[in-house]
Amino acid sequence: MSDPTSMLPDQHPRRSLAWRVWAASTQSLAVKSEGLVVQQAGENDSAMAERCGLIDLTVLERTGFRGRQAAEHLESLDLPVPDAPNRAAVGTQGETVLRLSARELWVLSAAEDDGQHVRRMANQPLPTKDCYALYCQHSHAWLVLAGRYRAAVMAKLCGVDLRESAFPVGHIAQTSVARSNAIVVHHQWGRQPVFSLFCDSASADYLWEALLDAMAEFEGGPVGLAALV
Amino acid sequence: MKMMPCPLNGLRNISEFVYGGEVTDMPDHTTCSDREWAEYVFYTDNQIQVVTEWWLHAPSSYWFIAERHTGSDEILRTYDPSERFTERVDFEQTEDNTTTGGGSGS
Numbered sequence: 001m002s003d004p005t006s007m008l009p010d011q012h013p014r015r016s017l018a019w020r021v022w023a024a025s026t027q028s029l030a031v032k033s034e035g036l037v038v039q040q041a042g043e044n045d046s047a048m049a050e051r052c053g054l055i056d057l058t059v060l061e062r063t064g065f066r067g068r069q070a071a072e073h074l075e076s077l078d079l080p081v082p083d084a085p086n087r088a089a090v091g092t093q094g095e096t097v098l099r100l101s102a103r104e105l106w107v108l109s110a111a112e113d114d115g116q117h118v119r120r121m122a123n124q125p126l127p128t129k130d131c132y133a134l135y136c137q138h139s140h141a142w143l144v145l146a147g148r149y150r151a152a153v154m155a156k157l158c159g160v161d162l163r164e165s166a167f168p169v170g171h172i173a174q175t176s177v178a179r180s181n182a183i184v185v186h187h188q189w190g191r192q193p194v195f196s197l198f199c200d201s202a203s204a205d206y207l208w209e210a211l212l213d214a215m216a217e218f219e220g221g222p223v224g225l226a227a228l229v
Numbered sequence: 230m231k232m233m234p235c236p237l238n239g240l241r242n243i244s245e246f247v248y249g250g251e252v253t254d255m256p257d258h259t260t261c262s263d264r265e266w267a268e269y270v271f272y273t274d275n276q277i278q279v280v281t282e283w284w285l286h287a288p289s290s291y292w293f294i295a296e297r298h299t300g301s302d303e304i305l306r307t308y309d310p311s312e313r314f315t316e317r318v319d320f321e322q323t324e325d326n327t328t329t330g331g332g333s334g335s
């Protein structure tokens with residue numbers, strides 16, 4: 001079998017929803033969670049990620065649970081459950097748990113692993129009552145905005161105050177971003193705090209373009225995974 | 230910009246919300262008349278008064294209840310539906326896979 005990282009994105013079976021818009025600005029690819037992500041976008045990825053960088057992590061593993069027993073189910077899997085809706089917490093294995101409402105929880109895979117913990121968790125039997133699986137893997141795209149100008153970029157696209165003073169790490173805002181619905185999560189992912197944006201899969205390439213347009217003022221652009229992890 | 234307080238997400242622009250109709254008590258679908266069911270599903274009072282309505286916060290797909298004055302358009306209160314609805318409503322299926330008891334069906 002040929003080396004997956006030397007393939008063109010359209011030749012890999014598991015690729016992002018927005019690969020067409022970032023394929024041209026990619027220097028090298030990596031395989032993570034059995035899917036293709038950008039390993040390096042350009043020569044100055046690290047400096048860009050420190051200022052404001054964007055990466056598409058849609059292929060990375062995530063899962064969700066809904067129902068009265070959803071919180072108990074996650075606790076039985078040794079994951080932390082945030083005590084209020086619109087809050088996020090990080091587990092001992094690096095997974096991020098999002099509490100989107102009183103009875104809806106998502107789990108994002110850690111930056112350091114290959115999604116195996118989340119995959120194993122998704123395959124665990126559910127409680128017999130009041131806990132249902134949420135298939136957020138394919139319904140949503142996952143874009144990550146990193147860098148010190150991330151709140152300033154979002155101020156151009158979103159009506160909610162996302163500055164550190166009002167929206168610290170561990171907070172979630174479900175709101176309108178560039179007139180498209182999105183979940184914005186402020187959390188530590190890899191080496192630095194980032195905004196993870198989850199939007200409808202059909203809006204992925206639109207939101208990618210809208211974010212890049214807003215980032216241009218801050219000399220931001222696409223970055224690779226190596227700059228974050 | 231008009232704002233609305235969402236019980237889950239806080240104060241947000243009204244453009245993030247979708248109107249879902251008045252909150253009214255559901256009649257017993259197995260015994261009510263077609264007229265009563267139509268009143269429940271389609272008709273509104275349309276009076277100048279405080280009304281209780283369903284609203285959806287679209288980015289979080291969260292349905293809640295709001296009390297609004299139809300004259301001033303002032304939103305007086307919003308709250309989670311669990312304050313009003315404490316039990317799940319299930320519809321019993323009949324053998325021919327219908328759920329209603331009345332009506333001619335034509």
